[in-house]
Amino acid sequence: MTRVATVCLLLLCVLAAPFAAAPAQAQADRCPKLVARSPFLAPRAPLTLPAAYPGAREVSLTYVGHSTFLIETAGGVSVVTDYNDYVRPATVPRVATMNRAHSTHYSLNPDPGIEHVLKGWREDREAARYDLEVGDLWIGNLPTNIRDWEGGTIRNGNSIFIFRAADLCIAHLGHLHHTLTQEDLGALGRIDVVLAPVDGSYTLDVDGMVEVLKALEAPVVIPMHYFNRGTLERFLQRFASSKYVIERSASPTLVLSRETLPLTPTVMVLPGN
Template sequence: MSLVRIARLVVASVGLGLSYSAAAAEPESCPGLIASRDTLFSPVALRQDEVGLTFVGHATFLIETPQGVRIATDYSDGTRPAVTPDVATMNKAHSTHFSYLPDPGIKHVLKGWNPAGGPAYHDVTVQDVRVRNVSTHIRSSAGGTEYNGNSIFVFETAQLCIAHLGHLHHTLSPEHLKKLGRIDVLLVPVDGGYTLETFDMMEVLRAINAPLMIPMHFFGTSTLNRFLASAREHFPVEFGTSASITLSRATLPNSPKVLVLPSH
């Protein structure tokens, strides 16, 4: 049974944004084949055009697809959903974003860095969802740059493209934006210090221009409110009453907005 509590966003629909066809050496950007493919009827409490999203805490969300695939983002030893996901994505900037001992029942554990060096590369299809990544850099412990130490993971399902920025440490280049393609829902680290400074994060949000942006990775109300004060200069801000929401293309906002979810 799905963990999603059916709490719908009652907002107007939005037209299709721009998409980008990547070169053969790069993963096709959103919407790809999975995002445009018809899905089968699912026995869980989701229609074929709906995706469940639950804010578990810190940088971890549980994403549930119409066919019942479960994905945990930035899965760690301290923050993980109550159910075993089919896919777990991880990043390495801090131990709160990865697991030393992931549940052995997870079929796909996707690291946002390449232990052998160079960028990580993932483009995995699991039933009705495609998961791919765009590599970014992080600050090293010595104060320099660790190239390709983070990944923005993109989840394509039910005509939606959901991106998790991970532990983002820098603004995005035109090449990053091309690889991302159209993003409908953006999961955003908003602490303003450990990740990207708030002013620069606003640049990222405006560049991606997703209809729905959901904050994560904040440490109490003070860091969240600092982000929201800046966000209100550019976007409307709303507060959800449940950690779980149901998303679909038909209920995306007409223009970008920030939705704050309580953690699970």
């Protein structure tokens, strides 16, 4: 009986193994889990700013201003974040993402040449969901809540958009108003580059944003949405006590690759606000 019981137990373990592995595999299939690594696992070269247009394993990121970035892949796909009528790049992108907070984060009249206009919210307050591939770019999102002008809550009024290209995951936090839960962090996984609003008032307060960034553990943080230099410096002073180093670029454009992610987690300040 003992031998039979042992055989049965082994058979049960073998049959159960695929089901036990399924959740881990499902997580691994998500963009960040699949392509990103912890910034503390292996040494990396210092962050560089190559002058050449990105190669097959590189992505170009340009800070246009406020919370708007132009992301360009080696395959020629372009996306503009928080596309609006006030701050726009000269080029018409193939993809535009928007958030609901106010009119500097969305447009009611986007350029008709844009192939994909992705709103980070739905009018019925249900969660907007995206799983979109455009050439060599993949786009997903995590819905979050925002405050209204009376202090109430607009459910799913913001989206953290995630862009994957060249084995890099770039997260744009949008108009984030609250810290992230463990469930949120699990859905996002590991992020290589995070574009973070650091105004400390209209979005999340400085301590809350620092908490979010430390939880994400991205090798590169790029501040945005800070209105003036004083606001930016207040965030940088608060963040200076963390394990991140602070670098400032004279160029609004950063060319990124997995090979050039920094050895030490870095806040990269690009010109503009």
